[in-house]
Amino acid sequence: MSERLVTFPHMGEYWIAFETLVRELGATPLVPPRMTKHTLELGARHSPEFVCVPFKYNLGNFIESLEAGATVIGQAGGGCRFGYYAEVQEAILKDLGYEFELVNLTSSWSVGEFIADFKRIAPGASTLRIARAFAIAYRKAKALEAIEDRVRKSVGFEVERGAHDRVVSRFHQRLRDASGFRDTARLEETTLGELGAIPLDKPEQPLRVGVVGELYVLMEPFANHNLERRLAEHGIEVHRFVTLTSLIEHGIRSRPHVRKLLGDADPWVKYHLGADGTESVAMTWKLMQDGFDGMAHLKPFGCMPEVSAMSVLQRISREHTFPILFVSYDAQTAETGIRTRIEAFADMLAMRARGRTSA
Amino acid sequence: MRKAYLGVDIGSISTKAAVIDEAGEIVASSYLWTEGNPIGAVKRVLSELEGQLAAADDVRVVAVGTTGSARELIGSVLGAQVVKNEITAHAMGTLSLHPDVRTIFEIGGQDSKIIILRDGVPVDYAMNTLCAAGTGSFLSSQSRRLGIPVEEFGDYALRSTRPTKIAGRCTVFAESDLVHKAQIGYAIEDIVAGLCNAIVSNYLNNVGKGKEIEPPIVFQGGVSKNVGVVEAFKRLTGHDVLVDEIGHLMGAVGIALLAQSSGAEGDFDFAVREFEFQTMGDECGGCANNCEVVYVLRDGEFLDGWGARCGTGIERARVSASAR
Ligand code: SF4
Ligand code: SF4
Numbered sequence: 224m225s226e227r228l229v230t231f232p233h234m235g236e237y238w239i240a241f242e243t244l245v246r247e248l249g250a251t252p253l254v255p256p257r258m259t260k261h262t263l264e265l266g267a268r269h270s271p272e273f274v275c276v277p278f279k280y281n282l283g284n285f286i287e288s289l290e291a292g293a294t295v296i297g298q299a300g301g302g303c304r305f306g307y308y309a310e311v312q313e314a315i316l317k318d319l320g321y322e323f324e325l326v327n328l329t330s331s332w333s334v335g336e337f338i339a340d341f342k343r344i345a346p347g348a349s350t351l352r353i354a355r356a357f358a359i360a361y362r363k364a365k366a367l368e369a370i371e372d373r374v375r376k377s378v379g380f381e382v383e384r385g386a387h388d389r390v391v392s393r394f395h396q397r398l399r400d401a402s403g404f405r406d407t408a409r410l411e412e413t414t415l416g417e418l419g420a421i422p423l424d425k426p427e428q429p430l431r432v433g434v435v436g437e438l439y440v441l442m443e444p445f446a447n448h449n450l451e452r453r454l455a456e457h458g459i460e461v462h463r464f465v466t467l468t469s470l471i472e473h474g475i476r477s478r479p480h481v482r483k484l485l486g487d488a489d490p491w492v493k494y495h496l497g498a499d500g501t502e503s504v505a506m507t508w509k510l511m512q513d514g515f516d517g518m519a520h521l522k523p524f525g526c527m528p529e530v531s532a533m534s535v536l537q538r539i540s541r542e543h544t545f546p547i548l549f550v551s552y553d554a555q556t557a558e559t560g561i562r563t564r565i566e567a568f569a570d571m572l573a574m575r576a577r578g579r580t581s582a
Numbered sequence: 583m584r585k586a587y588l589g590v591d592i593g594s595i596s597t598k599a600a601v602i603d604e605a606g607e608i609v610a611s612s613y614l615w616t617e618g619n620p621i622g623a624v625k626r627v628l629s630e631l632e633g634q635l636a637a638a639d640d641v642r643v644v645a646v647g648t649t650g651s652a653r654e655l656i657g658s659v660l661g662a663q664v665v666k667n668e669i670t671a672h673a674m675g676t677l678s679l680h681p682d683v684r685t686i687f688e689i690g691g692q693d694s695k696i697i698i699l700r701d702g703v704p705v706d707y708a709m710n711t712l713c714a715a716g717t718g719s720f721l722s723s724q725s726r727r728l729g730i731p732v733e734e735f736g737d738y739a740l741r742s743t744r745p746t747k748i749a750g751r752c753t754v755f756a757e758s759d760l761v762h763k764a765q766i767g768y769a770i771e772d773i774v775a776g777l778c779n780a781i782v783s784n785y786l787n788n789v790g791k792g793k794e795i796e797p798p799i800v801f802q803g804g805v806s807k808n809v810g811v812v813e814a815f816k817r818l819t820g821h822d823v824l825v826d827e828i829g830h831l832m833g834a835v836g837i838a839l840l841a842q843s844s845g846a847e848g849d850f851d852f853a854v855r856e857f858e859f860q861t862m863g864d865e866c867g868g869c870a871n872n873c874e875v876v877y878v879l880r881d882g883e884f885l886d887g888w889g890a891r892c893g894t895g896i897e898r899a900r901v902s903a904s905a906r
Contacts (some may be wrong), residue, residue: 261871537792544705563707567669571704578703 227343229295230288232281235442236371237467239398240364241297246542247356248345253293255284258445262287266521268553269315275523276553279540280446282312287363289321296325297344305456361468362404366411368466373418375463379455380425390417430572433510434463435503436521437529440527440552441465447521448561457569462515464506470514491535500528504535507547511539516572524553546571586641588850589632589833589838590624591658591671592616592650595691595718596804597623598826601631601643602833602842606678609641610634611831621659621878625855632852640884643850645673647841649833658878658886659859661848668833673697673704675836676800680882684796687815687823689785689805691718696789708789718804721811724760724777728770732808735774739810771873778810788889802829855882864902866895875899 229245230253238254245252245553256262258280266283283298296316298309309327316323328342342352350355370391378387394414401407432454437467440447441463456460473480487505496502509517520536522529533549540547548563548568584603588722592599594616601610612630616623635641647664648657649671657665660833677699695709725732746768748759763773766791786795800820805811806825815823826832860879865872876886877899884903885897 258871260872261870350610541792541794542698546705547782563669565668566667567704568706570666571707574703575705578701 227295227345229297230255230285230291230293232296233258233443233445234282234439234467235444236367236395236463237364237442239268239367239395240360240467242399243363244356244360245297245344247359248341248348248353250295250345253288253291255288258293258443260285263296263554269319271307271311273525274311275526276446277437277443277523278312279554280439280443281308284317284463285316286319286321289316289323294323296323298325299328320360322472323579331430354500357412359403359407360404362407362415363398363401364466364468366398366414368409368468369411372413372463373415375451375455377425377437377460378422378452379458380429380461381421381424382424387418390414390421394429407550415450417461420445429572430459430516430576431510431514432459432517432572433506434518434519434521435465435506435513436519437523437526438465438470438499440481440521440523441499442467447550448556450519450521450550450561451561453565454569457566457573459516459569459572462510465502467576488535491539496528496531498528500532503532504527504539507536507539507545508520511543511545516567516576517548519550522548524556525550544549546575584641585644586635587842588646588660589671589836589841590648590650590656590662591645591833591837592620592624592648592652593668593690594618594619595650595675596830597627597628597650598831598834599624600831602835603641603643604842606842607840608831609638609837611834613830616652619693620656621859621861623658623703624659628852628855630774642833643852644824644847645844646843646848646850647844649837652662654876654886654888655861657875659702659880660846660854661850662843662850664837664844666837667838668716669695669697669704669709670837671708671840672834673689673699673707673836674804674839675832675834676802677702678800678835678839679832680800680824681829683798683800685793685799686804687785687790687799687801688799688803689718689781689811690803694785694789694803696795698793698795699792706793708791708793710789711850711854713892716896720727721777721808727760727862728773730770730774735809736778736809736811738774739778739808740775740813742769743769744772745779747775748771748776761887775810775814778808778814779818781805781811782797782814786818788873795819795821798824800824800826800829802826802832804830828841847900859885862899862903864899866890866898868894868898869893870882877903879903 227250229250231241240252242252252409258554262283263280265277265286268560270279309325326340338350338353342348349520374387381387397410424473434451451461467559484501486504487509488501492501492504503520536547586603588601596613597616598611600608603609610631612627612706614626620855637658641800646662648857649666649668653665676683681702684699693710697704698706722732725735730738740854746763765780801815801823806829812823857880863876866875871891871892873895875887875889875895878885884900890896
């Protein structure tokens with residue numbers, strides 16, 4: 224076989240960390256082409272109709288990458304049905320006639336298996352090399368998250384439109400090239416400094432909204448129609464707590480984490496809802512008590528864990544008159560409808576806040 | 583000179599406009615069919631308003647707001663100070679008339695919505711743009727099928743003593759159920775009343791699902807003119823349901839109020855309708871997203887564009903506009 228070209232699904236800007244991971248393992252990464260409508264069309268055309276939308280996006284990424292010459296696909300496990308994604312996608316792609324190897328980074332989280340999977344991505348890599356590659360990629364993911372967290376909270380208040388985006392796109396470029404831990408840490412620090420220097424017009428007590436829901440639509444702006452940014456643009460500080468590294472950390476310490484979530488979600492949820500469902504409830508309940516102005520709950524259409532969470536959230540919203548914007552995404556979700564709803568939601572929060580201060 | 587504010591609410595079916603003075607009183611208003619041509623409809627609305635204002639003494643429009651599905655397009659055409667979604671606009675307009683309103687039902691020609699308010703502030707809302715079963719177009723198509731003018735529909739319903747049960751979940755089922763009931767000889771009054779019930783229960787089970795519906799309730803939109811549906815709402819919610827003579831203008835009044843409270847002012851001139859506006863659509867083709875970019879030309883010059891996911895789409899539209 225010719226050169227091994229390793230690809231992976233897109234999710235937000237994490238491709239920078241995935242690319243580093245593959246490179247540090249000693250293999251050649253192939254970053255999937257930028258996500259477009261075409262990606263989704265491709266994925267949807269070859270997916271079972273009723274499968275949730277993250278599956279379709281992933282499949283679209285894989286097809287585009289395979290067309291670009293990828294020979295190895297890394298897919299992650301976790302979630303609920305998400306656990307079976309890799310097998311089904313492998314079968315579909317093989318039926319389409321592609322030749323490739325699919326490495327399923329399973330959800331078992333045993334260190335031994337993990338290392339074995341990585342050795343399949345990069346045969347011949349030593350355990351030490353794998354550990355180092357993972358650690359560097361992890362550090363880059365952390366840096367991405369720190370920057371994005373800051374941007375979510377301040378971009379809605381920038382005086383000059385586009386100031387944040389300029390800093391961020393330079394950051395992405397440099398993060399790609401960052402060679403190790405120290406380089407990444409320094410880049411993170413200087414970028415936070417640059418972001419901090421951007422002139423803001425921010426009120427003393429800005430509106431604050433938390434974003435919760437299913438991990439993929441939360442973290443992929445293309446799939447959620449840029450919901451976080453659109454909220455922010457209405458003068459809102461946007462908070463999100465689910466990130467790739469938080470998921471990995473919680474995956475490793477899954478049992479104590481779920482116990483803590485159930486504690487936070489008390490009295491609303493007694494049993495774990497699966498995937499991110501319990502976290503959606505726990506987070507909402509907590510942020511409401513912290514005085515947040517509202518929440519946005521995002522889910523793929525038909526996503527079971529989040530459907531369960533949603534019915535609880537609706538009760539919280541009703542009983543505590545706490546505004547929650549519910550958005551459900553499928554392959555046909557229309558952009559204009561979402562924009563109108565986000566705008567109405569933001570207006571509603573602003574009016575409520577004004578009512579509070581004048582009362 | 584008195585300052586005034588123009589609000590325009592342009593939906594796919596009808597276009598509504600209102601001019602309010604500084605006290606929030608309506609000094610001119612207009613209501614007509616959009617007929618698939620929002621720009622044409624707005625021009626007609628403007629000439630009607632100008633005629634009405636000529637009779638009033640010396641009012642000048644200092645700010646414009648637009649809402650409804652064509653709000654962005656018309657916002658650019660009119661140089662609006664405020665462009666806002668119809669939920670906020672309707673809530674503001676209705677509050678100006680009923681400061682204590684807690685629930686707003688709205689059923690229009692092709693969509694429906696519900697807004698929940700508490701203490702004069704919207705706290706929850708939902709809208710339905712997908713299912714036709716709960717909207718005015720379903721009602722008018724069924725009235726045609728039964729051979730009754732839609733204006734008389736409500737009176738038929740009121741004469742019924744025993745409304746027929748019609749499956750209201752879905753247009754297709756409702757339609758076949760209705761045909762069936764008509765064939766086996768149910769009285770037409772009872773079928774019409776059943777249909778009104780079906781629309782209302784469809785509405786309450788869809789957009790109204792999970793919402794805390796409390797009085798005072800205000801019912802708006804084209805379908806609110808149908809007394810049969812109003813009665814069905816009263817029966818099924820167990821509350822009184824208010825319908826205003828000017829309920830159809832609430833979106834326009836609301837957006838005019840928002841234009842006023844924005845504090846922004848500009849030079850608005852009714853002569854804007856003498857310009858030639860042209861809307862164009864193009865696929866950007868800049869990348870695989872192939873965004874459908876819609877843009878508008880004023881006297882052949884690029885004015886504004888929408889639908890592009892990035893700046894490239896608008897730039898390309900601008901270039902192809904000037905190349906024309
Ligand atoms: S968590 Fe939701 S989106 Fe993810 S696999 Fe399960 S059903 Fe699909
Ligand atoms: S507008 Fe931007 S995103 Fe859309 S097709 Fe053009 S280049 Fe691509």
